[in-house]
Amino acid sequence: MKKHTIRILGGLVVSFALVFALTGCGAKTQDTKAPAQEQTTTASQPNRADLLVTADELAANPDNYFVIDCRDAKAYAAGHIPGAINLPWQPLTSAAKGVAGDPDWATLLQPAEMAKVLGAAGVDTSKTIVLYADPTGWGEDGRVMWSLASVGITDTRLLDGGYPYYAAAGNTVTKEATKVAVTTVEVSDQLDAGLNVTTDYINQNLGKLLIIDVRNKKEYDGATDFGEKRGGHLPGAKNVEFPTFFKEDGTLKDAAELDTMFANAGAQKDVEFVNYCTKGIRSGYATMVARWLGYKEAKNYDASYYAWAGDAALKLEK
Numbered sequence: 001m002k003k004h005t006i007r008i009l010g011g012l013v014v015s016f017a018l019v020f021a022l023t024g025c026g027a028k029t030q031d032t033k034a035p036a037q038e039q040t041t042t043a044s045q046p047n048r049a050d051l052l053v054t055a056d057e058l059a060a061n062p063d064n065y066f067v068i069d070c071r072d073a074k075a076y077a078a079g080h081i082p083g084a085i086n087l088p089w090q091p092l093t094s095a096a097k098g099v100a101g102d103p104d105w106a107t108l109l110q111p112a113e114m115a116k117v118l119g120a121a122g123v124d125t126s127k128t129i130v131l132y133a134d135p136t137g138w139g140e141d142g143r144v145m146w147s148l149a150s151v152g153i154t155d156t157r158l159l160d161g162g163y164p165y166y167a168a169a170g171n172t173v174t175k176e177a178t179k180v181a182v183t184t185v186e187v188s189d190q191l192d193a194g195l196n197v198t199t200d201y202i203n204q205n206l207g208k209l210l211i212i213d214v215r216n217k218k219e220y221d222g223a224t225d226f227g228e229k230r231g232g233h234l235p236g237a238k239n240v241e242f243p244t245f246f247k248e249d250g251t252l253k254d255a256a257e258l259d260t261m262f263a264n265a266g267a268q269k270d271v272e273f274v275n276y277c278t279k280g281i282r283s284g285y286a287t288m289v290a291r292w293l294g295y296k297e298a299k300n301y302d303a304s305y306y307a308w309a310g311d312a313a314l315k316l317e318k
Protein backbone atom coordinates (compact mmCIF):
# COMPACT_ATOMS: atom_id res chain seq x y z
CA MET A 1 0.00 0.00 0.00
CA LYS A 2 1.27 3.46 -0.81
CA LYS A 3 2.69 5.27 2.21
CA HIS A 4 2.15 8.89 3.19
CA THR A 5 4.91 10.58 5.20
CA ILE A 6 4.33 13.51 7.50
CA ARG A 7 7.34 15.43 8.82
CA ILE A 8 6.95 17.21 12.12
CA LEU A 9 9.57 19.81 12.89
CA GLY A 10 10.86 20.55 16.33
CA GLY A 11 13.11 19.50 19.12
CA LEU A 12 12.38 17.69 22.32
CA VAL A 13 8.80 17.72 23.57
CA VAL A 14 6.80 16.03 26.24
CA SER A 15 5.04 12.90 24.96
CA PHE A 16 1.85 14.82 24.23
CA ALA A 17 0.17 18.05 25.22
CA LEU A 18 -1.81 16.19 27.83
CA VAL A 19 1.32 15.56 29.88
CA PHE A 20 2.88 19.01 29.78
CA ALA A 21 1.61 19.70 33.27
CA LEU A 22 2.89 16.52 34.83
CA THR A 23 5.67 16.76 37.40
CA GLY A 24 8.33 14.16 38.12
CA CYS A 25 8.95 12.67 41.54
CA GLY A 26 11.02 9.58 40.80
CA ALA A 27 10.21 5.90 40.45
CA LYS A 28 8.68 3.50 42.92
CA THR A 29 8.45 -0.23 43.30
CA GLN A 30 5.29 -2.09 44.29
CA ASP A 31 5.55 -4.87 46.89
CA THR A 32 2.49 -6.90 45.89
CA LYS A 33 3.37 -9.78 43.59
CA ALA A 34 1.20 -10.89 40.69
CA PRO A 35 1.38 -14.50 39.47
CA ALA A 36 3.79 -15.25 36.64
CA GLN A 37 2.41 -14.97 33.11
CA GLU A 38 2.91 -17.46 30.33
CA GLN A 39 2.60 -17.13 26.57
CA THR A 40 1.14 -20.36 25.19
CA THR A 41 -0.23 -21.63 21.91
CA THR A 42 -1.58 -24.88 20.49
CA ALA A 43 -2.15 -26.13 16.98
CA SER A 44 -5.77 -24.95 17.19
CA GLN A 45 -5.24 -21.66 18.99
CA PRO A 46 -3.46 -18.44 18.01
CA ASN A 47 -0.21 -17.49 19.67
CA ARG A 48 -0.80 -15.08 22.56
CA ALA A 49 2.48 -13.39 21.69
CA ASP A 50 0.92 -12.24 18.41
CA LEU A 51 -1.46 -10.02 20.39
CA LEU A 52 0.05 -9.66 23.85
CA VAL A 53 3.28 -8.88 25.67
CA THR A 54 3.62 -10.12 29.23
CA ALA A 55 4.66 -7.91 32.13
CA ASP A 56 7.74 -10.08 32.62
CA GLU A 57 8.82 -9.69 28.98
CA LEU A 58 8.37 -5.92 28.96
CA ALA A 59 10.19 -5.48 32.27
CA ALA A 60 13.09 -7.67 31.12
CA ASN A 61 13.49 -6.10 27.66
CA PRO A 62 12.16 -2.52 27.79
CA ASP A 63 14.48 -1.29 25.05
CA ASN A 64 12.84 -3.64 22.55
CA TYR A 65 9.55 -1.76 22.72
CA PHE A 66 8.00 1.68 22.38
CA VAL A 67 5.41 1.94 25.14
CA ILE A 68 2.20 3.97 25.07
CA ASP A 69 0.03 4.57 28.14
CA CYS A 70 -3.50 4.92 26.75
CA ARG A 71 -5.11 6.00 30.01
CA ASP A 72 -6.06 9.60 30.72
CA ALA A 73 -3.54 12.21 31.87
CA LYS A 74 -4.59 11.93 35.53
CA ALA A 75 -3.93 8.20 35.64
CA TYR A 76 -0.61 8.67 33.82
CA ALA A 77 0.46 11.32 36.32
CA ALA A 78 -0.35 9.03 39.25
CA GLY A 79 2.08 6.40 37.99
CA HIS A 80 3.14 4.79 34.71
CA ILE A 81 5.73 2.48 33.19
CA PRO A 82 9.12 4.21 32.80
CA GLY A 83 9.63 5.44 29.25
CA ALA A 84 5.94 5.31 28.36
CA ILE A 85 4.36 8.28 26.65
CA ASN A 86 0.77 9.25 27.34
CA LEU A 87 -1.50 9.05 24.30
CA PRO A 88 -5.20 8.31 24.94
CA TRP A 89 -7.64 7.52 22.13
CA GLN A 90 -9.23 10.96 21.86
CA PRO A 91 -6.40 12.86 20.08
CA LEU A 92 -6.58 10.32 17.25
CA THR A 93 -10.19 11.32 16.61
CA SER A 94 -12.40 14.34 15.94
CA ALA A 95 -13.41 14.47 19.63
CA ALA A 96 -12.49 18.15 19.86
CA LYS A 97 -15.34 19.02 17.50
CA GLY A 98 -19.03 18.62 18.33
CA VAL A 99 -20.57 16.60 21.14
CA ALA A 100 -21.60 13.02 21.84
CA GLY A 101 -24.62 12.15 19.71
CA ASP A 102 -23.48 14.11 16.67
CA PRO A 103 -23.29 11.80 13.62
CA ASP A 104 -19.49 11.63 13.33
CA TRP A 105 -18.38 12.78 16.76
CA ALA A 106 -14.99 11.41 17.88
CA THR A 107 -14.50 9.25 14.79
CA LEU A 108 -11.01 8.55 13.43
CA LEU A 109 -8.89 11.30 11.96
CA GLN A 110 -7.76 10.89 8.38
CA PRO A 111 -4.29 9.31 8.08
CA ALA A 112 -2.37 12.52 7.36
CA GLU A 113 -3.88 14.21 10.40
CA MET A 114 -3.26 11.17 12.57
CA ALA A 115 0.38 11.05 11.46
CA LYS A 116 0.83 14.60 12.75
CA VAL A 117 -0.58 13.65 16.15
CA LEU A 118 1.56 10.53 16.36
CA GLY A 119 4.68 12.40 15.30
CA ALA A 120 4.08 15.19 17.81
CA ALA A 121 3.72 12.55 20.51
CA GLY A 122 7.08 11.06 19.53
CA VAL A 123 5.76 7.67 18.48
CA ASP A 124 8.57 5.41 17.22
CA THR A 125 7.32 2.83 14.73
CA SER A 126 10.78 1.30 14.27
CA LYS A 127 10.07 -0.73 17.42
CA THR A 128 7.15 -2.93 18.38
CA ILE A 129 4.60 -0.66 20.05
CA VAL A 130 3.21 -1.87 23.38
CA LEU A 131 -0.09 -0.34 24.48
CA TYR A 132 -1.59 -0.52 27.93
CA ALA A 133 -4.48 0.74 30.01
CA ASP A 134 -6.51 -0.79 32.85
CA PRO A 135 -8.62 -3.89 32.09
CA THR A 136 -11.32 -2.60 34.45
CA GLY A 137 -11.67 0.49 32.26
CA TRP A 138 -12.87 1.03 28.70
CA GLY A 139 -10.32 -0.89 26.64
CA GLU A 140 -8.51 2.27 25.58
CA ASP A 141 -5.38 0.30 24.67
CA GLY A 142 -7.33 -1.90 22.26
CA ARG A 143 -9.00 1.17 20.78
CA VAL A 144 -5.62 2.78 20.11
CA MET A 145 -4.35 -0.50 18.63
CA TRP A 146 -7.37 -0.50 16.29
CA SER A 147 -6.74 3.15 15.41
CA LEU A 148 -3.11 2.44 14.52
CA ALA A 149 -4.10 -0.60 12.46
CA SER A 150 -6.55 1.60 10.56
CA VAL A 151 -3.60 3.64 9.22
CA GLY A 152 -1.36 0.66 8.54
CA ILE A 153 0.64 0.51 11.80
CA THR A 154 0.32 -3.13 12.80
CA ASP A 155 3.48 -4.04 14.75
CA THR A 156 1.64 -3.51 18.02
CA ARG A 157 0.90 -5.52 21.15
CA LEU A 158 -1.28 -5.13 24.23
CA LEU A 159 0.32 -5.42 27.67
CA ASP A 160 -1.43 -8.44 29.18
CA GLY A 161 -3.07 -7.37 32.44
CA GLY A 162 -2.40 -3.72 31.75
CA TYR A 163 -0.83 -1.30 34.19
CA PRO A 164 -2.34 -2.82 37.36
CA TYR A 165 -0.84 -6.25 36.68
CA TYR A 166 2.54 -4.76 35.72
CA ALA A 167 2.74 -2.70 38.90
CA ALA A 168 1.47 -5.53 41.13
CA ALA A 169 4.26 -7.76 39.81
CA GLY A 170 6.76 -5.50 41.59
CA ASN A 171 8.05 -3.78 38.49
CA THR A 172 9.36 -0.23 38.71
CA VAL A 173 6.87 2.54 37.96
CA THR A 174 7.35 6.29 37.89
CA LYS A 175 5.54 9.61 38.01
CA GLU A 176 8.09 11.38 35.83
CA ALA A 177 6.66 12.36 32.45
CA THR A 178 8.62 11.00 29.50
CA LYS A 179 10.35 13.46 27.21
CA VAL A 180 10.75 12.31 23.63
CA ALA A 181 11.95 13.61 20.29
CA VAL A 182 9.37 14.51 17.68
CA THR A 183 9.26 11.84 14.96
CA THR A 184 8.26 11.20 11.38
CA VAL A 185 5.47 8.64 11.15
CA GLU A 186 4.55 6.82 7.96
CA VAL A 187 0.91 5.87 7.52
CA SER A 188 -1.31 4.57 4.74
CA ASP A 189 -2.97 7.02 2.36
CA GLN A 190 -6.45 5.91 3.38
CA LEU A 191 -8.14 4.47 6.43
CA ASP A 192 -8.55 0.70 6.26
CA ALA A 193 -12.23 0.34 5.37
CA GLY A 194 -12.07 -3.33 6.33
CA LEU A 195 -11.80 -2.44 10.02
CA ASN A 196 -14.71 -0.04 10.34
CA VAL A 197 -18.36 0.45 9.38
CA THR A 198 -20.60 3.50 9.33
CA THR A 199 -24.06 4.15 10.71
CA ASP A 200 -25.52 4.12 7.19
CA TYR A 201 -23.90 0.77 6.41
CA ILE A 202 -25.39 -0.88 9.48
CA ASN A 203 -28.81 0.63 8.86
CA GLN A 204 -28.78 -0.66 5.27
CA ASN A 205 -27.81 -4.16 6.42
CA LEU A 206 -30.01 -4.65 9.48
CA GLY A 207 -31.25 -8.22 9.59
CA LYS A 208 -28.39 -9.46 7.41
CA LEU A 209 -25.42 -8.43 9.57
CA LEU A 210 -24.44 -9.94 12.92
CA ILE A 211 -24.08 -7.12 15.44
CA ILE A 212 -22.36 -7.65 18.81
CA ASP A 213 -22.92 -5.14 21.62
CA VAL A 214 -19.98 -5.31 24.07
CA ARG A 215 -21.47 -2.89 26.59
CA ASN A 216 -22.63 -4.20 29.95
CA LYS A 217 -26.10 -5.70 30.26
CA LYS A 218 -27.45 -2.64 32.05
CA GLU A 219 -26.55 -0.49 29.06
CA TYR A 220 -27.81 -3.11 26.63
CA ASP A 221 -31.16 -3.15 28.44
CA GLY A 222 -31.60 0.61 28.21
CA ALA A 223 -29.55 2.50 30.80
CA THR A 224 -28.28 5.91 29.66
CA ASP A 225 -25.50 6.47 32.20
CA PHE A 226 -23.09 8.13 29.78
CA GLY A 227 -25.21 10.81 28.14
CA GLU A 228 -26.80 8.66 25.44
CA LYS A 229 -29.82 10.37 23.91
CA ARG A 230 -31.90 7.17 24.00
CA GLY A 231 -31.62 3.83 25.76
CA GLY A 232 -31.57 0.32 24.35
CA HIS A 233 -29.52 -1.51 21.75
CA LEU A 234 -29.30 -1.87 17.98
CA PRO A 235 -31.96 -4.16 16.48
CA GLY A 236 -30.97 -7.81 16.74
CA ALA A 237 -27.68 -7.10 18.55
CA LYS A 238 -26.21 -9.86 20.72
CA ASN A 239 -24.69 -8.90 24.07
CA VAL A 240 -21.12 -10.03 24.91
CA GLU A 241 -20.06 -7.91 27.88
CA PHE A 242 -16.56 -6.44 27.70
CA PRO A 243 -15.51 -7.39 31.27
CA THR A 244 -16.04 -11.07 30.39
CA PHE A 245 -12.98 -10.90 28.13
CA PHE A 246 -10.70 -10.97 31.18
CA LYS A 247 -9.68 -13.32 33.96
CA GLU A 248 -9.94 -12.24 37.59
CA ASP A 249 -6.33 -11.01 37.57
CA GLY A 250 -7.02 -8.72 34.60
CA THR A 251 -5.17 -10.77 32.00
CA LEU A 252 -6.94 -11.76 28.81
CA LYS A 253 -8.81 -15.06 28.82
CA ASP A 254 -7.44 -17.98 26.84
CA ALA A 255 -8.18 -18.03 23.10
CA ALA A 256 -10.52 -21.03 23.40
CA GLU A 257 -12.74 -19.23 25.92
CA LEU A 258 -12.83 -16.05 23.87
CA ASP A 259 -13.53 -17.98 20.69
CA THR A 260 -16.49 -19.66 22.38
CA MET A 261 -17.86 -16.29 23.47
CA PHE A 262 -17.86 -14.97 19.90
CA ALA A 263 -19.16 -18.23 18.45
CA ASN A 264 -22.03 -18.35 20.95
CA ALA A 265 -23.05 -14.88 19.76
CA GLY A 266 -23.22 -16.23 16.21
CA ALA A 267 -19.84 -15.13 14.84
CA GLN A 268 -18.24 -17.15 12.04
CA LYS A 269 -14.58 -16.95 11.03
CA ASP A 270 -15.08 -15.79 7.42
CA VAL A 271 -18.36 -13.90 7.77
CA GLU A 272 -18.55 -10.17 8.43
CA PHE A 273 -19.80 -8.99 11.81
CA VAL A 274 -19.68 -5.72 13.71
CA ASN A 275 -18.81 -4.88 17.31
CA TYR A 276 -20.06 -1.71 18.94
CA CYS A 277 -20.22 -0.07 22.36
CA THR A 278 -20.95 3.46 23.55
CA LYS A 279 -18.18 5.14 21.54
CA GLY A 280 -16.24 2.43 19.73
CA ILE A 281 -13.62 2.03 22.48
CA ARG A 282 -14.50 -1.30 24.08
CA SER A 283 -15.60 -2.51 20.66
CA GLY A 284 -12.27 -1.46 19.15
CA TYR A 285 -10.59 -3.75 21.67
CA ALA A 286 -13.06 -6.54 20.92
CA THR A 287 -12.43 -6.18 17.19
CA MET A 288 -8.67 -6.60 17.58
CA VAL A 289 -9.18 -9.66 19.80
CA ALA A 290 -11.60 -11.14 17.26
CA ARG A 291 -9.13 -10.56 14.43
CA TRP A 292 -6.42 -12.33 16.45
CA LEU A 293 -8.78 -15.27 16.96
CA GLY A 294 -9.17 -15.61 13.20
CA TYR A 295 -12.42 -13.71 12.64
CA LYS A 296 -11.08 -12.06 9.51
CA GLU A 297 -14.18 -9.98 8.84
CA ALA A 298 -14.66 -8.55 12.34
CA LYS A 299 -15.18 -4.79 12.25
CA ASN A 300 -15.66 -1.92 14.66
CA TYR A 301 -18.50 0.58 14.52
CA ASP A 302 -16.47 3.70 15.27
CA ALA A 303 -19.36 6.14 15.79
CA SER A 304 -21.14 3.46 17.84
CA TYR A 305 -24.15 3.84 20.10
CA TYR A 306 -23.77 7.56 20.69
CA ALA A 307 -24.38 8.20 16.99
CA TRP A 308 -27.10 5.60 16.56
CA ALA A 309 -29.08 6.77 19.60
CA GLY A 310 -28.55 10.38 18.52
CA ASP A 311 -30.59 9.84 15.35
CA ALA A 312 -34.26 9.57 16.31
CA ALA A 313 -35.06 8.02 12.92
CA LEU A 314 -33.04 4.88 13.71
CA LYS A 315 -34.73 1.95 15.44
CA LEU A 316 -33.76 0.63 18.85
CA GLU A 317 -34.71 -2.39 20.92
CA LYS A 318 -34.87 -2.94 24.67
